[in-house]
Amino acid sequence: MYQKLTEKTIKALEGIVGEENLIIKPDDMEPYAHDEVAELHHLPEAVARVHSSSEVSAILKLAQKELFPVTPRGAGKGLSGGAVPLQGGLVLSLEKMDRTVEIDKENLMVSVEPGMITGNLQREVETQGLFYPPDPASLDSCSIGGNIAENAGGPRAIKYGVTKDYVCGLEVVLPDGTITRLGGKTVKNVTGYNLIQLLVGSEGTLAVVTGILLRLLPLPREHVDLLIPFNDFSQAARSVAEIIKNRIVPAALEFMGQDSVRAVEKLLEKEVPFDDADAQLLITLDGNDRRTINDDYEHIGEICLNNGALDVLVAENTATRERLWHARKMIIEALQNLSPQRIMDTMDVVVPRSRLPELLAGIKEVSRNEGLEIISFGHAGDGNVHVNIIKNIDEAVWRDKTPKTVERIYRLALSLGGTITGEHGVGLTRKRFLSSALDQCQIDLMKKIKKDFDPQNILNPGKIFP
């Protein structure tokens, strides 16, 4: 159905973005052929690095006329294959649209372009005493546009929510090239359906995001981090339940098993605190009132020690806090490093917080039964677990066992009232499981929405739907 890019189309694309922003040499296109999912690779026919919404609009109008597929791309740090140009065609890279348009201190909002690196956005607003809370572990390399497209989350979701909770306005280009602006600086807006929330998390299949207006918070003045080791994960799980029951809501509440900690040590070639503990909780408290934070951390310490914690390490200065978080942020890379080919299958299941112990016990049982090394870590505070099957076995065994194992873990999460992805998206890697997570009526509605936005299916085809 799609047409290959002809010489004439390439010339037209050069006319839109300039010769220097159109990549057509296979070697130069290589970085755009994959995201962070190992083994998923597909070269596009060209890559266009755009600088404005009018360039995006002209490209999409051309794609409609010439019938070539267009895959939007932020920084290519996705973990579901969303930016992989499965059908060839054009990769539309937003990486050059990376400016801050305005920091509005009166309305507590920031307006940015989609290619901006999330960590840069956070640091920039922090210089003004403002706070953009969503904090994916990849924040120093992923783009805010990619975060919108995936509805990215992070450790701070437990207290502050995820990307969707901060988006007040979007400028988008629809697949037919129409540029439209949704929402704005008002705090309230119930005029019609909430199209912004439909587009957040739509994985680049409905529209290309070219402008973003985000709500900000005042930057909390005080922070404390606690690292708490346990001899047994069930003690950590009991502590988490009790912390929440006591109405303490930390800014982050993460868990790591000994296997993750050892993997980080191997990667960094240095010791990480409490590496002989079975499990660790990494907890952040923030706010403006030092006394409340101190009370809360003492209370958390008591709860954990009563549940068998081996120690409570308190980090109050920035350097120590960053050191503790560095190990947590390196886990994905460290686990990739355990496989000779740097390959692992990463799942992103989420269950109600209270069912987390059952999920983790079930995953351990699957790992034992299948004889595969499965390492889990993640967000104890919101029930979102990253489950990684490490490819350190024979290719034939891997091919035989991995699909069954993945299916068993998804079925387990669903049986506990959870779902198959909490923050990484469906993309390519999870689309075959969509019908186990959603009923047919919902899938049909979603397909109709896709068809209304994009009747010729030129925008990011082959994603989400099996």
Ligand SMILES: Cc1cc2nc3c(=O)[nH]c(=O)nc-3n(C[C@H](O)[C@H](O)[C@H](O)COP(=O)(O)OP(=O)(O)OC[C@H]3O[C@@H](n4cnc5c(N)ncnc54)[C@H](O)[C@@H]3O)c2cc1C
């Ligand atoms: C080490 C590591 C840690 C990670 N930790 C987290 C985490 O804690 N939390 C989390 O949520 N994710 C995490 N991720 C996953 C990833 O970083 C996020 O999904 C992020 O949002 C991807 O952003 P990106 O700019 O790299 O997007 P890309 O990979 O380039 O694209 C992702 C999807 O968004 C679409 N897209 C990108 N830009 C646009 C746009 N402007 N308009 C329309 N569609 C667009 C693409 O088509 C694709 O479908 C992690 C990844 C890595 C490698």
